[in-house]
Amino acid sequence: MNELIDALMVLAVLLNLRLLGSSRLASCIRTVAIEGIALGLLPLLLAWNQGLSGRLVFLAVASIVTRGVVFPWVLLRAQRNANVQREVQPFINYPLSILTGVLTLVLSLWLCSRLPLPQAPQMLLIPVAMSTILVGLLVIVSRRLAISQVLGYIVMENGIYVLGLTLVQDIPALVELGVLLDAFVAVFVMSIVTHQISREFDHIDADQMDSLKG
C-alpha cells in the first residue's frame, strides 16, 4: 500500500505544478478536481490494512463528491458567468511559479526534518501536505482573478485535509463533516461573491479592486 500512497503523493505534487503552470481557468479547475479525487482516496488506502469501516467509506465518498464534483461544477459555472477564459498576467510568471512550487516541496521536506512531528511510515505524506498548503497560498497571492484565488483556497484545504489525516488518526466524524461542510460553503459563498463582483465590476480581477485604502 505504501508504494501506492507514495505514488498518489507524487501525483498530487505534479497536479500542483500543473496548476501553477497553467493559465487556462477551465484546466486549472479540472486539475484541482482531479487532485481532490486522488486525495479523497487517501483515507481508504491509509486504513486498508486495518480494514475499512462504513464511516470511513462514507467520509471518503463525501469528500470525493465534494472536491471532485461539486467544487468544479460550482467554479465552472462561476467561470462561465464571469466569461473569462484565462489568467492573463499573474504577479509571478508561470515558469517561476513552477520552480517556486518545487521549492515549496524542498522547504517542506526541510521543515519536516526540523519539526518534531510524529513520523508516519509514509514519509512523503506530511511534506506533500505542507507543500500543497504552500502552493495554495502561492496561488492565492500570485493570481489576480477571483476564481483563481478560490482555487488556491481549495488546494490549501486539500493540503490541510491530508495533514489532518496524517497527524490525527481519529478525528470524530462530526468534526470532519463540519470541516468538509465549511469548505463546501466557503467555496459556494466565494463563487456567489465572484458572481456579484463580475456583475458589479464587469471583471473578476481582484487586483483591480483597490479603492479602499488607509
Next chain:
Amino acid sequence: MTVSWLLWILLILPAAAGGICLLLRSARVVLLFVIAAVAGTSAVAAAAAWSVFAGRPIFAGAEWLYLDALSAYHLILLHAVFVLSSVYAFFYFTRERSSGPIRMRRFGSLWLGSLAAMSTVLISNNLGMVWVGIEASTLLTAFLICTHVSPSSLEATWKYLIMCSVGVAFAFIGTLLVAAAAAPAKLAASDVLLWTHLREAAGSLNPAILKTGFIFLLVGYGTKTGLAPMHNWLPDAHSQAPAPVSAIFSGFLLNTALYCILRYVPLVEIATGGSRWALELLTGFGALSIVIAGAFIIFQHDAKRLLAYHSVEHMGIIALGVGLGGFGTFAAMFHVMNHSLCKSLGFFSAGRLGQLYGTHDLGRMAGAARSSPVWGRGFLLSLLALIGAAPFAIFMSEFQILKAAADRGAFVVMAIFLAGAAIVFVGALRHAVGVAWDDPVGQPAPENAGLGEKLLVIVPLAILLVFGLWMPDCLKDVLNRAADVIRGGL
C-alpha cells in the same frame, strides 16, 4: 444536569429563528422578530451563565458542549452586544430607503445565523467544533457586509472572505497540531479534541508540537481578531458594512476569535511548565497592534474606519493584558466588556450620523454634537471613552493593565503601551474636538430621535460610567473566575 438543555436551546433557538425570518412578510416584522428572538436567546444565555457562576460549569451532549466561567462571561457579552445591535438595527434599517423585505429577510436570517455560529464557538468543548463555528461565522457575516451591494462593499467582502478563510485555515492546522501533541497523553480517540480533557492532561502534552500549533492558532485566529499585522481586512469590512453589522463585528466577532486563542493559552502554559512563552507571544502581537493602529488613527478621516482602527488597538490592548498575566488577565477581561459596549455605541452613532450627513467623512461631520444632539453626543462621548478619557470604565481597565505591567516590571511593554495610547489619544482627540466644537460644514437631516434611540445611547454610557467609578463585588468575582480559566486554574 438539569440545566444542560439550556445550552442546546442557545444553539437551536437562533438557528431556528433565522429560518423563520425567511418566511416573514414585511421588513418591519422581520426586524421586530429579530429583536424578539435575540431577546429570548439572551434570557436563556443569562440563565445558563447564572447557573455557571452560582454553581459549576455545565456539560451537555456527551461533553461536546461546555460552559465555564470564561465562556459564560463571553456569552453574556455576546448577547448584550446582539440585543443592543438588534434594537439599533431596527432604527437604522427603517430609515434606509433600500431596506426592502427581501433584503431584510436575508439580513435577519444571516444575523441570527451568525449569533448561532458565535454561540457555537463559545459553548463548544470540542476544539474542532470551535473552529467550525468560527469559519461558519466568517461565511455568514461575509454576506452581512454587502447587505447593500456596491463596488466598495464587494471589495471589502472579498478581502474579508479571502483573508479570514485563509487565516482560519491556518487555525485549523494549529488545531490539528494540538491534537497531534496530545498523542503522549493517551487520550481516547473521541476525547482528543475536547478542551476539558486536554486541559486535564495538559502536563503531558508534547510541548514542541503544541508550540508550533499555537503559532498557527495565533496567526490564524489572530487574523480574524484583527491583530496587526494581519488586520488589513478589518478597516475595509467595518467601514463598508451597515452600522449594526459593524457593531457586532467590532463589538463581538473579533472577541470570539480572540476567545479561541485564550482557550489555548493555559494548555501551552501548563505544557511548557509555565515558561510564559505563549504569553510573551501574545504581548508582542498586542504591542504591535497598538502601535500600528495608532499610526493609522492619526491620519484617519472616515468615522467608521477610525473606529475600526480603534478595534485593532483595543484587541491589541486585550492581548497585551492577557500576555502580562496575573492581574493583567483580570484587567483584560474587564477591558473586553468595556470595549464591546463602547465600540457598539461608537458604530451606532457613526452609522446614524452617516445617514444624517450622507457621508462618514469626519470633516463634514464637524459640529455634529450640536446639530444632532443625541447621536452627535453619543459619538463624541464614545470616542472620548475609547481613547481612555477619565471617568469611563475603559480608563480604569487600561490603568489596571498598566499597573499589571508595572507590577511585573515589564517596563518596555509599559512604555510601548503608553506611547501607543498617547498617540491614539492625541490623534483621536483632534477628531473628537472637531465633532464637538467646530463650525458645521455639512447640513444634516433632522434627527427625530425617540426615547428608544436615546436609551440606546444612554444605557451603554451609563454602564461604562458606573463601572468606571465603582466595581461591584459580583462583577469582580465574575471577572476573576473568567481570568482564572486563562491563568490555568481549574
Next chain:
Amino acid sequence: MTQILVNILLPLILAPLLLGVINRTKAVLAGRTGQPLLQLYFDLWKLLHKGAVYSRTTSWVFRAGPMVGLAAILTASAIVPLGETSAPLHFAGDLILLAYLLGLARFFTVIAALDTGSAFEGMGASREVTFSALAEPAFLLGLAALARLTDNLSLTGILGGLTWHTWAASAPELAMAAAAMLIVFLAENARIPVDDPNTHLELTMIHEVMVLDHSGPDFAFILYGSSVKMWVLGAILVQAVLPASSAGYEARLAICLAGMFALAVLVGVIESVMARLRMIRVPQLLVAAIAFSLLAIILVLRRP
C-alpha cells in the same frame, strides 16, 4: 572487442535511419507514402559530392563549426553504452563530459551561425542558446537523479545499474526522470513541440535557421551530426526506461535497438498529434522538465 566495435559502429551506421523511421511514421499517420526510409543516407551522399560555398564575410570559425560539432558528437557517442554493456569510453563522471561535449558542439554551431553576420541566423542562435540553457539543467539533474539512484557516476554504470528491481522500488522517481529526459530529447533534437524540423518560415525556426548558410559537405556534417546526437540522447533515454541487464548481451542489444526504433515511432506519433508550441511557451515546457528532474532528485534523496 566485438562489443566495443558494435558499440562504436552501430550508432554511426544506424543513426540516420532513426530520422527515416520518424518521417515514415508521420507519413503513415497522415495517410501519405512518404519519403524512403533511407532518405537521409541519400541526402548525405549527395551533399558530400557537392562543393561548399563560403561567404567572403565569414572567417575560419564558420568552416570549423560543422567539423568541431561532428567531432564532439562522435566522441559523445563513444561514452554512451549500447545494450547496457561497457561503453568504449567510461570513467566516473563521464556524464559531465557528455554534457560538455554536447555543449561544445552547440557552441560551435552557434558561433558559426553568428559568424555569418546574418540577422536570421543570429536570431536562431539566440533562441538555441536560451532554450538549451533551460534544457541542460533538466538533463543534468535528471542524470544526477539516476546517478544517485544507482550510486554510480559513469553512464555505463548508471544505465547498467538500472534493473527491473529499481523500477519496482522507485517507479515515481524513474518515471519523472524519464519524462524530463523525453522533453530534453525533443528540445535538443529540434523536434515538435519545441521546434518544427519541416518548417519553411525562418521566423519560427530555431535549429534550422542557424545552418542556412552551410552547404555541401559542411551541411552533410551538420545533418549527420544531429542524427548521431539524436541517437546518443535517445540511447540514454531508452536504456534508462528499459532496464534489461539480466538478459544476455545479444538480447540486451536487441531490446535496446528495438527501443530506439520504438522511440523514433513515438516521436513520429508525437509530431503527428501535437502542434508546435508558441515560442513564448517553450521555456515553460523546459521549466516543467527541470521541475520533473528536481522532483526526481528530491524523491531519490528522500529514500533512506
